Amino acid sequence: MPLKSDLFELIFILVLAVFPLFFSLDTVSAQPYEFRDSENCMLCHRYPTIGRFDEAGEKKIFYIDGKDYASSVHGKLNCTDCHRGLNRIPHFDLRKVDCSVKCHLHNLSTKKAFSHMEVVGKLEASVHGKGPKFELKPFPEDLPDCTYCHDNRDYYSTGRAIGRSDDQAHAATLLRSQRDVIRLCASCHEDEEKMTRHGLESIKTFKDTFHWQAIKYGVKNAPDCISCHVPTGFSSHTIRPESDLLSPLNIKNRLQTCSFGVGALTCHPDATHAFAEGRVHEYGTKAQLLTGGVNMEGRFRSLMTEQARADIAKEDLFHYRVLSAIRLIYKILIGCTIGFMFFHQLLDYRRATKKGKTFH
Amino acid sequence: MEEKVIDIKSETEKGEREKLYFVRLNYSERVQHLILAVCFVTLIITGFMLNIPEEALMVLGSAGETVFFWRTILHRAAGTVMILVSLYHVYYLIFKPAGRRWISDMMMRGRDFKELKDTLSYYMDFKDTYPEYDRFCYKHKFEYFALYFGNMVMAVTGLLLWTESSWSKFVLDISVLIHGMEAILASLAIIVWHMYEVYLRPHKFPVDNLCFTGLIDEEEMKAEYPLHYKKIMADPELQKIYIRRKPGNE
Numbered sequence: 001m002p003l004k005s006d007l008f009e010l011i012f013i014l015v016l017a018v019f020p021l022f023f024s025l026d027t028v029s030a031q032p033y034e035f036r037d038s039e040n041c042m043l044c045h046r047y048p049t050i051g052r053f054d055e056a057g058e059k060k061i062f063y064i065d066g067k068d069y070a071s072s073v074h075g076k077l078n079c080t081d082c083h084r085g086l087n088r089i090p091h092f093d094l095r096k097v098d099c100s101v102k103c104h105l106h107n108l109s110t111k112k113a114f115s116h117m118e119v120v121g122k123l124e125a126s127v128h129g130k131g132p133k134f135e136l137k138p139f140p141e142d143l144p145d146c147t148y149c150h151d152n153r154d155y156y157s158t159g160r161a162i163g164r165s166d167d168q169a170h171a172a173t174l175l176r177s178q179r180d181v182i183r184l185c186a187s188c189h190e191d192e193e194k195m196t197r198h199g200l201e202s203i204k205t206f207k208d209t210f211h212w213q214a215i216k217y218g219v220k221n222a223p224d225c226i227s228c229h230v231p232t233g234f235s236s237h238t239i240r241p242e243s244d245l246l247s248p249l250n251i252k253n254r255l256q257t258c259s260f261g262v263g264a265l266t267c268h269p270d271a272t273h274a275f276a277e278g279r280v281h282e283y284g285t286k287a288q289l290l291t292g293g294v295n296m297e298g299r300f301r302s303l304m305t306e307q308a309r310a311d312i313a314k315e316d317l318f319h320y321r322v323l324s325a326i327r328l329i330y331k332i333l334i335g336c337t338i339g340f341m342f343f344h345q346l347l348d349y350r351r352a353t354k355k356g357k358t359f360h
Numbered sequence: 361m362e363e364k365v366i367d368i369k370s371e372t373e374k375g376e377r378e379k380l381y382f383v384r385l386n387y388s389e390r391v392q393h394l395i396l397a398v399c400f401v402t403l404i405i406t407g408f409m410l411n412i413p414e415e416a417l418m419v420l421g422s423a424g425e426t427v428f429f430w431r432t433i434l435h436r437a438a439g440t441v442m443i444l445v446s447l448y449h450v451y452y453l454i455f456k457p458a459g460r461r462w463i464s465d466m467m468m469r470g471r472d473f474k475e476l477k478d479t480l481s482y483y484m485d486f487k488d489t490y491p492e493y494d495r496f497c498y499k500h501k502f503e504y505f506a507l508y509f510g511n512m513v514m515a516v517t518g519l520l521l522w523t524e525s526s527w528s529k530f531v532l533d534i535s536v537l538i539h540g541m542e543a544i545l546a547s548l549a550i551i552v553w554h555m556y557e558v559y560l561r562p563h564k565f566p567v568d569n570l571c572f573t574g575l576i577d578e579e580e581m582k583a584e585y586p587l588h589y590k591k592i593m594a595d596p597e598l599q600k601i602y603i604r605r606k607p608g609n610e
Binding site for chain 2: 210270271279330344
């Protein structure tokens with residue numbers, strides 16, 4: 001008997017002890033970080049309607065969700081660590097966010113002030129960099145800075161909504177989806193005018209490839225821009241031109257890139273050289289320019305032609321011509337055949353209904 | 361089955377002979393047609409699914425990946441079955457008596473061009489009589505050989521794309537292009553030419569069940585294929601093959 005009552009007592013106590021947990025579980029796990037806000041910016045910025053229309057008529061939202069910010073990678077920083085020059089209200093003296101400045105965090109091992117300077121330097125040396133200070137590349141304003149990709153799209157009501165909330169400076173970071181990666185890259189690389197200024201062609205022909213058709217359906221194994229241009233082991237901050245031996249797209253590294261089969265992606269593990277060294281994007285403006293298929297006006301014509309000659313090998317041009325010829329032949333074939341069929345059946349129908357006959 | 365030659369004139373004048381039915385497609389041909397048709401429709405649907413615009417696919421959400429997986433499987437399975445049935449058809453043409461009759465009747469002849477000319481003049485009211493067709497007229501031959509050629513092109517390019525890793529990108533580019541263009545041509549041809557023949561021709565509307573029964577009645581046979589009708593009526597061997605006394609499945 002005493003054993004039994006002891007057991008009951010024990011169960012009773014256990015149940016009592018566990019009981020409050022049922023109420024507290026969801027609040028415990030969802031407990032957010034608190035944004036410290038030692039500069040008291042949230043005095044104004046906590047109001048959801050705060051914002052301003054910029055010159056383009058786009059509303060930029062100045063509201064800060066403190067909890068969202070606090071759970072982001074930058075959550076431990078003060079506002080002025082990145083947003084420098086906020087000494088007046090309203091903030092007309094605001095300077096653009098520069099990721100290469102030193103912030104007030106310290107590297108635990110070296111005790112030095114933390115800064116993104118290193119990666120900014122890498123970016124500047126890559127194809128996307130503006131080049132050295134006094135020797136800027138042409139049209140440096142077209143080239144992306146850190147915040148172009150690591151942006152805060154939630155703070156724009158319209159327009160620059162390139163992707164959903166991910167990979168942002170303020171919110172908790174998640175990887176961009178494949179479609180969002182493509183949307184981000186395409187926001188510049190599909191702009192024909194902008195690309196022409198740099199002797200590049202629009203990448204809209206990517207959407208004619210099988211890769212894109214799989215991405216459209218949300219196939220996780222399908223490659224977006226990053227999968228081939230910045231495969232595992234490379235950094236999107238150090239993208240190099242295709243001619244560079246260190247580029248994953250260099251003809252010598254192509255087989256390795258295409259046959260990638262480690263990790264989440266399985267691409268073409270049994271690829272051959274002939275397969276991997278071909279062109280992936282469909283032929284675009286450059287091939288058209290060389291075959292006289294497109295009329296390009298303006299001052300960039302010579303730049304594009306020159307660039308096209310360098311990029312499109314004689315063999316590629318032949319391929320392009322063959323493909324165009326096949327496409328043309330098929331268009332004529334389809335037009336003539338289906339046209340004849342339609343005409344024939346129309347006549348048949350007319351004749352058959354005309355006289356009210358049962359057959360023909 | 362009667363052995364003697366049916367005398368068309370005397371019997372029709374008396375009007376006492378029972379109704380005859382004529383075989384257009386035998387059992388094997390009907391099965392071949394059914395398999396081919398199911399594969400064709402599957403291939404068209406799963407193939408052109410690739411061309412659905414991105415915005416329309418948003419409704420699939422996370423199910424898209426599964427849909428795409430089954431799309432691929434179905435397309436390849438239907439393609440394989442279609443290749444197999446086509447190979448069987450070639451075997452049928454060479455080794456079966458019915459197949460040999462089929463291909464010899466299907467062969468292009470000089471009279472096909474004359475028939476085409478005459479039919480078109482009839483359609484355009486230049487002529488008052490419809491040409492007398494044999495078992496297969498130019499419409500059938502055109503469609504049959506278009507299918508024959510198209511099938512081979514699709515099979516070869518499809519297999520090249522299936523084994524993509526072994527080929528150069530140039531070969532694959534050509535294959536993709538031809539596979540897509542030929543698909544457009546084939547599906548439009550089937551819609552405009554074949555669908556009209558079996559659904560929309562006034563005496564067939566709303567649908568022709570020939571591909572299930574394989575038979576047509578005497579009236580239609582006389583009107584559509586008079587030359588073949590006469591040939592059958594004059595030859596007891598052909599009568600055995602082509603004439604049935606009852607409607608429905610042979």
